[in-house]
Amino acid sequence: MNPFQFDIRNxxxxxxxxxxxxxxxxxxxPEKDSAIATSPLTYDLNILRDDKDIIVTxxxxxxxxxxxxxxxxxxxxxxxxxxxxxxxxxEKETTMDLTDLIREDILLTLPNFPRCExxxxxxxxxxxxxxxxxxxxxxxxxxxxxxxxxxxALDQLK
Numbered sequence: 658m659n660p661f662q663f664d665i666r667n668x669x670x671x672x673x674x675x676x677x678x679x680x681x682x683x684x685x686x687p688e689k690d691s692a693i694a695t696s697p698l699t700y701d702l703n704i705l706r707d708d709k710d711i712i713v714t715x716x717x718x719x720x721x722x723x724x725x726x727x728x729x730x731x732x733x734x735x736x737x738x739x740x741x742x743x744x745x746x747x748e749k750e751t752t753m754d755l756t757d758l759i760r761e762d763i764l765l766t767l768p769n770f771p772r773c774e775x776x777x778x779x780x781x782x783x784x785x786x787x788x789x790x791x792x793x794x795x796x797x798x799x800x801x802x803x804x805x806x807x808x809x810a811l812d813q814l815k
Contacts, residue, residue, distance in 0.1 A: 661755040665706065665747060672705035684719070684760060691724035692767055695733070702741070704755070710744045711753060717741050717763055720778065723771040728785035733778035736766050 660675045681694035702715035717738040722731045745758055768775055773783035 659754065659756060660700070661759055662752060663704065664752050665711075665750060668704065668706050670706075672703045674701075674703050676701040681719075684764065691771070692764075693722040693731075694719060695722045696720035698763070700759075706747070707744075709747050711747060711755070712742070712744045713755060713759075714740075714742045717759070719763060721767060723767065723776070725773045725783055725785075726770050727772055727783050730773065730784065732771075732773045732776035732781070734767065734771065734776050735778050736763055738763070738766065 660677060660679075663673060678697040678699050680697050683698050684694045686692055686694060696719055699718040700715065702713055702717075705712045705714075718736065720733060720735045723734050724731055741762070743758060743762060745753070745755060747753065773781055774786075
């Protein structure tokens with residue numbers, strides 16, 4: 658049974674507490690993706706009805722292996738949402754499934770451009786750090802006439 662699917666009519670006034678773990682397959686990530694779920698999802702949530710909305714509060718925790726955008730090596734990144742809170746409008750007065758909402762909220766916390774040094778489990782420097790920089794690319798850009806002011810330098814450009 659899906660712990661995030663419930664009948665709204667049977668939801669107690671003080672809410673419903675759900676806690677447990679779901680396998681890493683919960684995230685439905687493609688096999689050859691740059692993000693791989695390496696641990697089960699651990700959740701402890703309170704689901705409460707508030708007029709025309711369902712309010713969910715609690716904690717979510719999962720670990721992922723992400724591919725570094727520089728060196729292409731994998732590193733570990735943990736998503737720990739200890740003060741998770743979301744709400745969803747009630748569309749039907751029968752059953753509701755929050756699975757997609759919760760999955761999306763977790764996956765959206767993953768970095769868009771992951772880099773080794775941003776991993777929060779095993780801290781490390783990226784082995785590709787500085788490998789793609791030449792001495793010329795790190796030197797400050799000098800423009801003729803810059804000592805006479807920014808506008809003079811812009812006037813010199815053609």
